[in-house]
Amino acid sequence: MADTENVALKEIFDKGRFRTVARDVAAIYPAFDKARFLEVALAGIDELSLMQRLRRMTEALHETLPSDYEQTLEILRALAPHIKHGFATMVLSDYVGQYGQHAFDVSMDALKYFTGFGSSEFAVREFIRKDLERALATMEVWSRDENDAVRRLASEGCRPRLPWSFRLDAILADPALAAPILENLRADPSLYVRKSVANHLNDVTKVHPKWVLDRLATWPIENSHTAWIARHALRSLIKAGDARALAVIGATEHVEVKLSKFAVTPRHVALGERITLSFDLVSTSADSQRLVIDYRMHYVKKSGTTSAKVFKLKELTLDGKQRVSIERSQNIRDFTTRVHYAGRHDVEILVNGVCLAKAFFELDC
Numbered sequence: 021m022a023d024t025e026n027v028a029l030k031e032i033f034d035k036g037r038f039r040t041v042a043r044d045v046a047a048i049y050p051a052f053d054k055a056r057f058l059e060v061a062l063a064g065i066d067e068l069s070l071m072q073r074l075r076r077m078t079e080a081l082h083e084t085l086p087s088d089y090e091q092t093l094e095i096l097r098a099l100a101p102h103i104k105h106g107f108a109t110m111v112l113s114d115y116v117g118q119y120g121q122h123a124f125d126v127s128m129d130a131l132k133y134f135t136g137f138g139s140s141e142f143a144v145r146e147f148i149r150k151d152l153e154r155a156l157a158t159m160e161v162w163s164r165d166e167n168d169a170v171r172r173l174a175s176e177g178c179r180p181r182l183p184w185s186f187r188l189d190a191i192l193a194d195p196a197l198a199a200p201i202l203e204n205l206r207a208d209p210s211l212y213v214r215k216s217v218a219n220h221l222n223d224v225t226k227v228h229p230k231w232v233l234d235r236l237a238t239w240p241i242e243n244s245h246t247a248w249i250a251r252h253a254l255r256s257l258i259k260a261g262d263a264r265a266l267a268v269i270g271a272t273e274h275v276e277v278k279l280s281k282f283a284v285t286p287r288h289v290a291l292g293e294r295i296t297l298s299f300d301l302v303s304t305s306a307d308s309q310r311l312v313i314d315y316r317m318h319y320v321k322k323s324g325t326t327s328a329k330v331f332k333l334k335e336l337t338l339d340g341k342q343r344v345s346i347e348r349s350q351n352i353r354d355f356t357t358r359v360h361y362a363g364r365h366d367v368e369i370l371v372n373g374v375c376l377a378k379a380f381f382e383l384d385c
Contacts, residue, residue, distance in 0.1 A: 033073035109138030117143030168210035221253035261373015276305035
């Protein structure tokens, strides 16, 4: 499964993509050396990963387009509508990030334009790393743009721990540097933007949880858009049972419940098969309680030790003395981010961050 997924991603930049880009560039810029572009681009292409292929296209364009940076930008701007895949279009912003750092204003304007075709989130980080204050000032302006793709770039581009990119150590050390951007977006009407703001804040919770909680305490949580951001921004703290984070989403502080009949079935499974978690939950209080129910899986690692991962299960309001039965099924299979190993896998049920029951299954690989 993992190998299949990797191949599928790599094929975003297959040989056909390179040939199509060469054809489209030649139509825009007749002096373009298609043969040289393909020679550079396709050398050893089968061995390259997704991001290496993206960078290879960037390098091949740099090899064959005019040495005048602004002239090349005009060609790339004209090319953007012809690349019919959002991720593939990111090669245009990658070109700017790699070869345009000497021309800040022109390059940042190009990134703003290209993000409407495929996000410039990776490329803009080159400018943040080179000139933090100036880049964040420009991105604060972007956070007030009418285009949601541009507003989203303002938040996503300065995420401290953006996947597939380098960390922004300055913002990790001082998240207040990006606070003006987040403030402008705290009730954004676009879900695309809200997801980015929540992910940005969730990154920060890994290092500065109190900073995030203190800031959210000043936000209008009664606004539905802001409440959505807060809930998703605090997901890691909620899974960890942080009392302040649970309070933000209205979870009951001290739960009064009894959990019984917890079972993980079957006891023995093979890779590719499913397990089922089931249990009963009954309130021992006369009052209603808001519950966040998760389960924590202790995955066996190659070394024989285990690593825990928390999964969302259910959120509900349990009325006084009410009983509910809960069941969840999960397929035990490998992913690009997780490989399974044989052994005992403990499973815990968490209610508002507190472990109330524990069972296990044996994986026979």
